[in-house]
Amino acid sequence: xxxxxxxxxxxxxxxxxxxxxxxxxxxxxxxxxxxxxxxxxxxxxxxxxxxxxxxxxxxxxxxxxxxxxxxxxxxxxxxxxxxxxxxxxxxxxxxxxxxxxxxxxxxxxxxxxxxxxxxxxxxxxxxxxxxxxxxxxxxxxxxxxxxxxxxxxxxxxxxxxxxxxxxxxxxxxxxxxxxxxxxxxxxxxxxxxxxxxxxxxxxxxxxxxxxxxxxxxxxxxxxxxxxxxxxxxxxxxxxxxxxxxxxxxxxxxxxxxxxxxxxxxxxxxx
Ligand code: AMP
Ligand code: MG
Numbered sequence: 001x002x003x004x005x006x007x008x009x010x011x012x013x014x015x016x017x018x019x020x021x022x023x024x025x026x027x028x029x030x031x032x033x034x035x036x037x038x039x040x041x042x043x044x045x046x047x048x049x050x051x052x053x054x055x056x057x058x059x060x061x062x063x064x065x066x067x068x069x070x071x072x073x074x075x076x077x078x079x080x081x082x083x084x085x086x087x088x089x090x091x092x093x094x095x096x097x098x099x100x101x102x103x104x105x106x107x108x109x110x111x112x113x114x115x116x117x118x119x120x121x122x123x124x125x126x127x128x129x130x131x132x133x134x135x136x137x138x139x140x141x142x143x144x145x146x147x148x149x150x151x152x153x154x155x156x157x158x159x160x161x162x163x164x165x166x167x168x169x170x171x172x173x174x175x176x177x178x179x180x181x182x183x184x185x186x187x188x189x190x191x192x193x194x195x196x197x198x199x200x201x202x203x204x205x206x207x208x209x210x211x212x213x214x215x216x217x218x219x220x221x222x223x224x225x226x227x228x229x230x231x232x233x234x235x236x237x238x239x240x241x242x243x244x245x246x247x248x249x250x251x252x253x254x255x256x257x258x259x260x261x262x263x264x265x266x267x268x269x270x
Contacts, residue, residue: 003027004245007228009221015214015229022174022233028240035240039079042243047083049250050120054088056255057118059163063246064123066132067171068209069199070181072232073124076171079239080246081122090115093124106130106148107155114159127152128168131216136208149219156225166225167249169242170217171232175206 006027009015029038053059065073081089092113101109107127115121135145156166185195202209221227228245232238
């Protein structure tokens with residue numbers, strides 16, 4: 001039984017983000033407590049499946065997280081991967097590119113961080129910034145960013161063929177929810193470090209970002225690398241959705257422990 005289809009963007013379908021309720025708890029196993037409990041069980045299962053993926057050492061999984069500021073990317077990493085063996089997970093955060101990174105094509109720094117066989121790689125922001133902030137802030141002309149949709153689809157298709165399963169999440173929050181979370185960062189001294197005045201500029205460009213997200217998702221949701229749009233105003237629901245999709249993805253991969261070396265029966269440890 002698959003739950004994932006609920007949030008999956010079918011290849012070629014139109015995306016209207018304003019039509020997707022950011023508070024919709026569709027499919028949740030119950031109220032907040034019941035959903036948190038279900039997430040804990042999913043995290044246990046994720047731990048088992050990740051261990052097998054690691055032992056099998058043949059394939060990898062790439063998880064892309066994108067969202068507006070305060071959309072919950074960091075919180076998702078923290079919650080969903082709690083309990084998974086850190087040796088089998090790599091988290092990469094993509095900030096504004098350095099001089100060296102800008103001296104290369106936009107996929108160069110991303111390709112370097114793609115998970116190796118046996119690993120789950122998590123991208124906190126990603127190559128999608130190159131059709132999001134770059135587009136909205138006009139960091140490059142349209143003649144540069146527009147062909148990137150195709151470049152991204154080609155890149156992801158190649159990774160998929162080479163053994164990397166890709167799942168991409170857009171954590172969809174409302175503008176009101178973002179206001180509350182940014183305000184909380186201002187109010188709580190332990191969250192001050194998370195506040196960046198530049199986030200307010202991006203907030204002023206909210207509609208432009210929503211348009212850029214919609215087009216990116218529409219153009220790059222493929223069977224090889226589907227997008228999932230997650231109603232993310234409620235953190236407990238968001239964590240459950242991401243855990244559900246990841247577990248279903250890994251169950252489908254069905255990683256197996258490799259065959260033991262020949263002749264193990266002949267050994268005794270004195
Ligand atoms: P944060 O994830 O909140 O630490 O912020 C990272 C910042 O880096 C965000 O403002 C992103 O928009 C920015 N960023 C990430 N990738 C790129 C890129 N390819 N070009 C320009 N800015 C980027
Ligand atoms: Mg930020």
